[in-house]
Amino acid sequence: MGYISTTIQPPVNYVQLFILFALLVFISASVSVDNCTVSGCKDHGNGPSVRFPFWLRGRQPDHCGYPGFELSCSENKETVLNLPFSGIFFVKAIDYRSQVIEIYDPHGCIVKRLLNLNFSSSPFQRRYEYVKSYSLFNCSATESGNGVYPINCLRVSAAHPVYAVDSTRSMNFLPPLSSCEKFGNVSVDTKSSYDPNWDLALLIKWKAPDCSKCEAESKACGLNNHTSVGAPTIQCFDFPPQGSSTKQIVIGITIGIVLLVVATLMLIKVYHVYASNKVEKQNQAMVEKFLDDYKALKPSRYSYAEIKRITNNFKDKLGQGGYGSVFKGNLSNDILVAVKVLNNSKGNGEEFINEVGTIGRIHHVNVVRLVGFCADGFRRALVYEFLPNESLEKFIFSRDAKNPSLGWEKLHIIAVGIAKGIDYLHQGCEQRILHFDIKPHNILLDHSLNPKISDFGLAKLCSKDVSVVSMTAARGTMGYIAPEVFSRNFGNVSYKSDVYSFGMLLLEMVGGRKNIDLRAERTSQVYFPEWIYNRLIQGEELEIREDEDGDSNSRIVKKLTTVALWCIQWYPADRPSMKDVVQMLEGDAESLSMPPNPFASATSINTSMLNTKKPLHQGGLTVIAE
Structure with missing residues (x-):
């Protein structure tokens, strides 16, 4: 157009x-x-100083650092590093000459964090020069002896202590651990402490960007502003x-x-x-x-004065989003609506055109309906049907008695509805619509708890006879973004990216929790998708909710889980289409085959990326222009 x-x-x-x-x-x-001067979170020079390649969000613009090296400050002025898939760590020190950063767990249990450490989407890697290996044991009675260290932060209860034992020592020199069962191994940085029960720090390093030459010449390191194509390069500067x-x-x-x-x-x-x-x-x-x-x-067009009248001068605010605020409104014929007033400071009208042009041509029971819009000068708003039960997020993550969790039968119906809505976007419209932001917050529920997909601000349109779109930057919400959206080494971006997001959403519906939860009682449950796959492959009971049981509910849980694991396969070509997903959800659970282990694929990809610069898997799809 x-x-x-x-x-x-x-x-x-x-x-x-x-x-x-x-x-x-x-x-x-x-x-x-x-x-871009040196900064830090604490006053009077206390704490680590922040300079290139790092940058401090809120105190320095992002051009002061290198991509992937963002730091931030906590409420207590601690320096914070957020590692994708591993969570938040506090920074104790940064050695710019050796390119080593020392981090520790905010809750003082680095041993727990080491069990689920993942560097696959960060520029950092573990430093192994000074490490000592320990075996972890879960015991049913108190043990003691030389070389046996209690790990209090991992113990489930006073009657079930956890111990670490030096893996390099011969078992002949250790006391017998008759009441214990080994459940994992960790490598501890001995430069910080030899006792794994102390408040340990973790040493990690980075290779790129390499500022060692600048540091050796006692010069500052920074981005080369004259780089035009490819990865950003660095250059040395004189200090003031x-x-x-x-x-x-x-x-x-x-x-x-x-x-x-x-x-x-x-x-x-x-x-x-x-x-x-x-x-x-x-x-x-x-x-x-x-x-x-x-x-x-033919959606209705309203003036800004009419929008103010419909919302009673923006009296009843329903929520706040990245692109504006949502207000409850009432049309002249007593039809309730939700009015999304866009921030005029955001973008150049692209988000408005994107949402109106996408959702305005859609008519499906599982997609929210656009009633009208306002484009009055620089003031812009979108008018939707009002859905009284708000978003799915409120029901599956809530611990509030006012918002009880949904039964398995209803969750299954909701999952089928969402899948049919996405399938309609992919196959039922004149042009294929890729949503790119499927998550519980964007699934709204009507008065009968029927799901409707909303928020098309990140959507893309393409012809139905092509499968792949090019993309200049990742889009979506962390935790639901497919691997290929982050890096083309994992495959091409296509409608299969929505399938991945739907799979992650489905797992959160099953678990009633975020897929990554550092507050999980057991360390093996911190990353829920991998935990639930391991139980499923071993034929163990899933034990998702204690308040519901029965064969019917068990079959629904197994079906939703199996379909979700098919959807989050690492390679796009290994994921089913949404049409197949609908058939799987509506079919018999016993006929579903067990999906391959997606986490084994992720590990092999990470290893291969260290040894090759070539794309690993393209899935047979050809890239097309947006």
């Missing part, structure tokens, strides 16, 4: 534009120098002269900026008005052209 644009002759000549450009470059460079404080630098830069701003204030004002008007008129023209082409689909 093409869009028109308006061209306006600016009331600014080329000399003025050149002066303005020079001023903006100077200001931008000055601010960049100041914002000794004795020149950050405060003095800021004062000098501020005086220079003020003098230049005073000299060119009127020029900036004129140009700002011109640029703002031009961009806004172009955005409005793009939206109006889209809406003109869209008239045939």
Whole structure:
């Protein structure tokens, strides 16, 4: 679909534009120098200092660091590192010369975290120069002896202690552990402590970017701003002269900026008005052209004054999202609606066009219905049917008695409805619609608890005769994003990415919890998908909920679990289509075959990526342009 644009002759000549450009470059460079100075979470220089390749969210812009090296500050001013699939750690120290970072568990149980450590989506890896291996034992009675260490933070109860035993020592020199059963091995960094029950730290390192040359020359390391294609490169800089404080630098830069701003204030004002008007008129023209082409689909168009009347001047707020706020409204014929008012500071109208253009052409019982929209200048809103039971997230994660968990029969009906809705997006429309944000929060429930898929702000459209889309950046929500969306080494992005997200959603429906839960009572249950696969393959009872049992419920649990594990296969080509998923959910549980182990595939991919730079698996799908 093409869009028109308006061209306006600016009331600014080329000399003025050149002066303005020079001023903006100077200001931008000055601010960049100041914002990228060494920072930290604690006052007076306490705690680790943060500089390239790391950057501190909230205190430094992301261009000050390297991709994947984001840090943040906790409420207690601890430096926080968030590792994908492994959770949050606190940073104790950073050795920039050796490129080693020392991290520890916020809850003081690094041994528990070591059992489920995963570096597959981070630039870090374990440092093994100074490690000692321990075997972990779960015991039914108290044990003692030289070389047997109690791990209090892992014990389930006082009657069931957990011990660590040095794996390198001969069993002849250890006391007999007659009441114990081994359940795992961990490698502990001995540079911190030899006793695994102490508050240990974990040493991890990074190879890229390699700033060792800069460190050896006593120079600062940073991104090379002249890199145009491929991975970002680095270069060395001289540190500021000794004795020149950050405060003095800021004062000098501020005086220079003020003098230049005073000299060119009127020029900036004129140009700002011109640029703002031009961009806004172009955005409005793009939206109006889209809406003109869209008239045939006939949703109602409201003015902003009508939106205010419908929502009673935005009185009843239902929620807040990344792109705006949602309010409860009432049409003239007493029909309740939900009005999503978009932030005018977000984007250039693309999210509005994306959602209206996608959901406006959809008519399905399991997809939320668009009643109308507002495009009144820069004010934009979307009007949906009102669904009184809010989102599925409220029911499957709630511990509140007011929101009881759903029965297995109802969960099965909801799962089938969601699958049919996604299948309709993939196969039932004139163009294939890829949602890219399937999660419990985006599944709304009507008065009869029938599911409806919502929030198409990240959706993409493509022809039904193609399977794969190109994508410049990952989109979606952590925990539900398919591996190929992160890296093309895992395959191409296609409608199978929605299948993966649906599988993760299905597992959360089964477990009644987030798939990654560091508060799990048993360390083996921290990553729920792998835990439930291991029990299923060993033929053990799943024991999902203690308040419900019976053969019928057991069959539903097994069916939902088996289908979910098929959906989260590592390679896109190994996942079923949504049409097949619907058939599996509606069929007999006993006829379902056991899926391959997706976690074994993940491990083999991680190993292969270290040894090759070639794509590992493409699934036979050809990449097409968006």
